[in-house]
Amino acid sequence: MSAFSNFHPILLLVYVTVVLVTMFSSFHPIIVALALIGGILYFFMLHGMRTASKDVVYYFFVFLLIATTYPSYVHNGFTPLFFLNDHAVTLEAVTKGLVLAGAIVATCFWTKSYFEIFTTNKVLAVLTRVSANLGILVSMLWRFIPLFKTKWHEKQMAQRGIGLYKVNSRVEKFRRAFALWRQTLVQTAEFVFVKPDVMKARGYGMTKARTQYRVMRFTKRDGMLTIGLVLFLLYYIGYFSQHQTQYYPEISEQTLGAGHYVIIGLLMFYPFIYEAKESVKWRYLQSKI
């Protein structure tokens, strides 16, 4: 279990908001790179080298796809690198494509990690006080993707077992796969929407004063960190709303000092550092025994 995930759910939410908002509001190559690396490092911490590297390889291709498609469609910018079908592929568009791809992939990794650590009980802990129905709704949506994945895998296997894809035509194969995909989507939705009854049958929504088996107390430390994060966010949003990196017609001059990158880097790497610190602490304690 991850040590970072033991922070209060509200703090966890504020944290990921700050990371993503900073990244998107700056759209700065270095900041996006920091967010991406921070996201991947934490993902490694959660899943271990072997499983995580598979995802990294997969998302590397997603990255390449976005990074190459973008400049071949957008031809703004001053500095042509070469020509493709009579259209200039510009340095500006290539750079923006890379940054865009980085930002999207970084978002994917952060979301994936959060799916892992932000469990249903955290969703309910935060939302039940607001509204029990909202708690049900969000926890259902939250479960949707992982559930869809398992169902999709199972369905694929079952349909291959009755020869669904035993046709020569590629188009027909694709058509069938798509029909199956659509059905899986509908069925997952149906499965997920039975849950409200089940949750109510088990007493959910009976009282708003829901208690917690694992107490999630909002400690002073959580409070300080939250305030720090919010101040950080306000400061940088203020800054970047004035100085967001512009790519067209020319890549804008960077005015941020090196110190800022260190601070932002620390923010983006925080879960990784925290996790690493905990495991080092553990090793150290162990060696003492």
Add this chain to the structure above:
Amino acid sequence: MAILTIENLNFRYEDQHVLQDVSFWIKRGEFVTLFGPTGSGKSTLLKMLKREMRPSGKLSGTVYFNGEKIDDLPTSTTATSIGYMMQNPDEQMVMEKVWQELAFGLENMGVSTEDMQTKVAEVASFFGIQNWLHDSISDLSGGQKQLVNLAAVLAMEPDILLLDEPTSQLDPIAASEFLTHLEKINRELGMTILIVEHRLEELLPMCDRVLFMENGSLIYDTTPKAIGIFLLEHPMLDALTTAMRVYYKLGFRDETPITVRDGIDFIRHYPPTVLPTEPMRKKHPPLITVKELYFRYNRRSDDLLAGLTFTVHRGEIFTIVGGNGVGKSSLLRLLAGLHKPYAGKVWIDDVATSKWKGNIILLPQNPQALFMHSTLKEELIHAVPVQKLPKEQRESTVISMMKQLHIEHLSKRNPFDLSGGEQQKAALAKLLLHKPDILLLDEPTKGMDFMSKQEVMQLIRTLQKQNITTIIVTHDIEFAAEVSTRVGMLFDKSLIAINHPKTFFTSNRFYTTAASKIARGLFPYAITAEDIVSAVNLNNRRN
């Protein structure tokens, strides 16, 4: 005092009368089994008793819980005091981790953290869950999931436990383990239990009362010892325990034995007889040859199958039995070409699986994975082979297939809403439309009542006459004993003891049918209740 009283309960759904004038009551601490043919309204009756689970429809009659009308009770009472468990463990679970699931109900009740921790600790220790408290729900086996569900319901300290075929998705070993836990909570904690179930072999010895339903009416309300007398002329007699079936079929009408032990006592006074074994049938040429097969899921894991070698002949019904996780399902997928072995090969008619011209069709462990449409009829009409037929033939092909499996009355129902056994039959119908040459069945009898099993057995035998080869993977040894031409046991990565079922089950002492346990030492080669009856009759004729 009655904890639950049901008076003249009627329920209509659209134009269908699902429940008709049902009245009964349950005493505190009683263990009551509700059974009856598939579609008799058992599950619906159970849902009427749990207000939150009631389907929409027209309801009349009254349900009293602890002397009060159930509709007048506050939500806090109905949600916590009436524990309810569903068929499919996945549907009931809402959290990601085991401990979260156990705590969910208590958190909803607003129990203080200290009390909650004690209660969760208690219930986890009682069921031996403590070692996997922090596991993900998705990593658990079906049996473990149902145990967690049971523990989570019990943690809320209900007054009564309602269970809707809780073992229908489990293999027999996990199922009987689950039922043993029920017996324990009934005996040790005095928990009142009302359970809808097909597995009477294990359940009848432990329950106090039996309710029998048919066509929406409660027909018999009696004790396990007495129920047989009422069912003498009814096909459901064969759903009772082996000892009871032998007793009644031999014409006795007094005090029936229920358990295997009673059964052994009862037939001990008959002289030993050896049943004549059937002459060996002429063997067809080998169809599937598996040679030195090695398989593992990934490089780092251990071998799941190693050095596996066997042959299956054309037209055989070959059954593979074995414990959980020994690789039975993986073996079927290997035969279907869905997995690749890392060494060794599967030959069919002396060519590799992928090059073979015939049709290999696999029934997956979860039949729901096959369904893609909102009614059963659409499901079958849209099956690939039916779509290839000319339009006017489609309808008739589908209808005749449904008739063959006795599911035509379900044609307008959503396949997902069918009971476990009905889903299996619907899936089988879809498979058979593909006109398989080799049929691979993964747990085909899961969740089926006795009558459906008989139908499936008949069906497989009919297919055998058409020279279709069937390979079955099952935990259901009673089914394996009756249907197969040969049985093999998958154990420690390889298939061992491949034999004729009579020899196979007679030579086994633990892993064998109830009938074989009863007949042990007295009637060798008797592995079903019918075998025992014919052995006794053979004896009588000789004298």
